[in-house]
Amino acid sequence: MDLVPLGVYGSVTEANLVKARLEANDIDAIVQADDLGATTPTLVVTNGARVLVRRDDLAAAMEALERMLPSGR
Numbered sequence: 381m382d383l384v385p386l387g388v389y390g391s392v393t394e395a396n397l398v399k400a401r402l403e404a405n406d407i408d409a410i411v412q413a414d415d416l417g418a419t420t421p422t423l424v425v426t427n428g429a430r431v432l433v434r435r436d437d438l439a440a441a442m443e444a445l446e447r448m449l450p451s452g453r
Contacts, residue, residue, distance in 0.1 A: 386402075
């Protein structure tokens with residue numbers, strides 16, 4: 381499976397919200413965070429939490445996230 385980063389987010393919570401939105405649109409996603417298995421969540425602040433999707437799903441994932449933004453942005 382060829383995974384590519386969709387974005388880097390400031391927290392695992394924010395990344396999981398993005399993942400949930402993608403999955404609601406039938407797009408598989410993975411959250412990757414260097415937080416030692418959630419035992420040290422402060423590490424995520426420095427490295428961020430990445431959301432990964434299949435390369436073939438990247439365009440659809442970006443479109444799904446654009447629909448999340450309020451109008452005028």
